[in-house]
Amino acid sequence: MSIEQNIREISRKLLSDGVVDLIIGYGQGTLPYATTPVFIRNADDVEQLIWNPCCTNNLALYVRRELEQANKKKDARPLKIGVVTKKCDAKAMVELIRENQLKRESIVVIAVPCSGMLDKAKLHKRAGDRELLRVEVSGSEVILAGRGFEIKVNRDEVLRDNCLVCKDPESLPIADEIVVEKDDYKKPYVEDDFSDVKEHEKLSPQERWAVFRAEFENCIRCYACRNACPMCYCSECFAECSQPRWLGGSVELKDVLFFQIVRVLHQAGRCVDCGACAAACPMDLDIRKYTRKLNYDALNIFRFETGVSPDDKPLLATFSIDDTQEFITEPE
Amino acid sequence: MGINPYTPYPVTIKRVVVENEDKDIKSFELVFTNPEHEKAFNYLPGQFAEISVWGYGECPIGMASSPTEKGILRFTVKKTGGVVTTALHNLQPGRQIGVRGPLGNSYPVNEIKGKNIFIIGGGFAFTTLRSLLTYLIHPDNRNNYADITVIYGARSPGELIYKDEIALWQQRDDLNVYITVDKADEHWDGLEGFVPTIAEQVIKSWDNGVAFVCGPPIMIKFTIPVLLKAGFPPELIYTSLEMRMKCGIGKCGRCNIGPKYVCKHGPIFTFAELQQLPSEY
């Protein structure tokens, strides 16, 4: 049995036993490197569920949204959702539980052993930016094919960066149903020493600003990063608040940079590094470079990692009287 | 409208009148800075314009004045909590603002000549109906129309707008005026009851009439069956719709209900037209 069949089997049982009302998982996409989230309410439809290394979307945001909408309806029976969950989705759900956005008992986590997801941008780059018509994965090999070309690439080299640093993708912080089938491919693990962050910090402030500006002046403010992020759930985003209006409507530097700075800052102590923002960005902006700084600080200063346990309070909702003071300005 | 449809005419606030007890409805009387602009600004009752408060933006407001009132443009604006209406409410006479329009369609003042007119309004939405009524009863126009009946109601006596004018209308013998409040207070000696209820008592049959209904959605919802029951054809029941509008000229794409743009095809629609549209407003 494959992972996919295992997911279907669990889902079918959960639906037909009436344990859950809805399964959220991945379905067949229309592009060779994409899947699309599917919503299954009927046990007969579980065949729509698939599993492959292109299941990049973070489903936690749908879980939160569906539960929120269901809870708005009066007198409705509480909705229970089964979620096809890889580690980054689980981490996001942990954070959402911590922030009181999800109830643990509202979800049934179908834990899938993930072996890393493919990076769309890397695939395109390896194909020389030619159109990809077929992406086939077998073991540690990925075949990229298009009009008049077919190349084989090493799967390790086209994984998303956040997947490379993901430790133990098979052990999830929350799990109810376990998919026991495994992929025959084992993704490499690179210990996250945040060397990229440290390297960046060696630049001068002027250089750092130049890098930041060069990247984000291309932002078209479509808000895909925000909307794809499982942790961006504010019912009114500062970007759209009209009283007071924090930022203008233009795509001038001031407005786009302000938006990006504040959105990223809102992830302090919350970002689960699922890569959804970067994957969603139509301009391929390197958003992770900046959220990683926050994660680095959380680890470095507070020994804190997101997505570990649903029982703790969020990092910024608590404090210790011994917290660092090193950044406080002392008048001489 | 000027050559550039996005550029407002500069106008000066001449007078501000607080219309209601809650003080969140004010009428603004505006005069054009440039007399040429006034000439260009040809409008009919029912049309609206975009009012600009520099630095805050624009909002679409129906004209409360009538084209028969020369030299003045009147808008009655409720402070809804929006950016522009809040800013506008803080302005004093003498301040300069902008007006862009006239926009949208109007009440069919020419097509309804010879008919009995029923003007039915609720609360703050009486503004463009005031424009219509003022137009109809102007000495140049009054003879073109048969009986005119006005039914106007508000939550409480303090929430009725245009109180001074109401008194004048009530004195006229060529108007049937019914003013009602949902809940009377100790000083109120007029009618008490919801607008649809009063309408039902007043309007017994169609009688070659045409009805103009503006008010809160709930009032419209209950008034229209009354009219239909009295025999009004849906084509002769008019109402004015509200939507979020920005450009006012059918380009910015947000005020559509199905294929109809409220800023362009409306804001005045007949009940017959509304029946053809999706209920997304």
Added chain:
Amino acid sequence: MKQNNKPEKEKTHKANPDWEPRIVAFLCNWCSYAGADLAGISRLQYPPNVRIIRVPCSGRINPLFVVKALADGADGVLVSGCHPGDCHYISGNYSARRKFVFLKHFLDYIGIEPERTHFAWVSASEGERFAKLIAKVVREVKKVGPATHFKQDNCDVN
């Protein structure tokens, strides 16, 4: 664009030793604002570069305020509240401290010099400390010159 024309002063600041930074200071109502008041009452001299915004507590400061001040043209920002343990609301400044450490490091990371953003504790009785703090902040901001981060030289809007 008219408003995009930079004032002469900013164009020539490098050559102009008279340049004075504009600094926005968010001061908590109970300690730092009172401290500033005391500095004034005591006729202590401190540089006039700060525009003070009074807030109920340093815990009220959304990092967004600080970024907004910088984006709107401040050369530096100071946030000051009660000393740890002295918060009028018990723990507002402790919560603030956690936010600010992320903010300060993050702004530094993207290239907004650490000399521009300052977080400090000043109590109601520390008028002199407040005066010294402002002097230091102004000195620090002067080191890095006018903030040009959010200025669009090549305005895309036509």
Added chain:
Amino acid sequence: MKLIKKNRLKDFLNTLMNYYDVFAPVLKHKKIRFQKISTPEEVILEYSNTHNKPTELFFPQCEVLFEVDLKENIPEQPPKPDKPVIVFGIRPCDARSLQILDKVFHWDGVDDPYYFARRNNAILIVMGCTEPRSTCFCTSVGSGPMDHNGADLFLTELPEAYAIEPVSEKGKAVFEQVNDLLEDATEGELKSLAELTRRAEQMIDSEVNLNGLSDKLRGMFDHPVWDEFHLSCIGCGTCTYLCPTCHCFDILDEKKGNYVRRIRFWDCCMYPYFTLQSSGHNPRPTQKQRVRQRVMHKFQYFVENFGEIACVGCGRCILNCPVNLDIRSILKRLMEVKG
């Protein structure tokens, strides 16, 4: 029709740059998009289509409508472009999208002055599509990879040259300006042009049958099929911001000192704030309604008002949707269900 040899294309562009501001596909921060060029070397010729929509040259994401000096209180418009513009290398689908925008911005004779100031000032050199993408479905919406509609000049890439055809009067004038660089085509080259055109049309394999769709949609506003599509939609603006026919915008004042400028900038029907009224009422509060609005607007409302589908089949929304919500799948499903 004449030919321009590939090695003379540089001279061709240089000649144009003498007379015009030339905009062409260039690589800007990982993406190919239209920008004003300063040398012919910047131009990218190996592209299926630009990432960003070229309609942004005429209807930019953000522009100033006017400025007001509060001391004078008279709105002042920004200066109009003076030098004529050439857009080199725009694809037929995108040229067609401009014709669609023309209709919106000229509705009932009310011209949008900002759009037409640029539009009337520009000449389109359209580059036929010899390598359409798998996401292209222009043939389904009444166009094709070699559609000359909307072009002033039409270029087709042959093995060693570009075939160049003047289409409009404006195009003929440009044709004359570059006449020295042009050569007559041989029999063989004419044949290969015909062959390429045929091949390109065949290459478009993602056909969506849209016959009768807009009529069918008229009665489908309340159809249960609309409960399906929005589920995976995350409500971002990617599809609309990249769509060459999307034209919704918002207007806002920005104040600085004594100056106020009024700007307009793209808005998006996928956002809840798009229709939110200041009273708090929102006629389209759910994502279901918003997705329906987007589809209905393009395939029914627009047809009703302008007699044409507001989609040119460029496939940008398909390629860039973060959740792979494919407009073709939606259309196929709408065609399938009973109305």
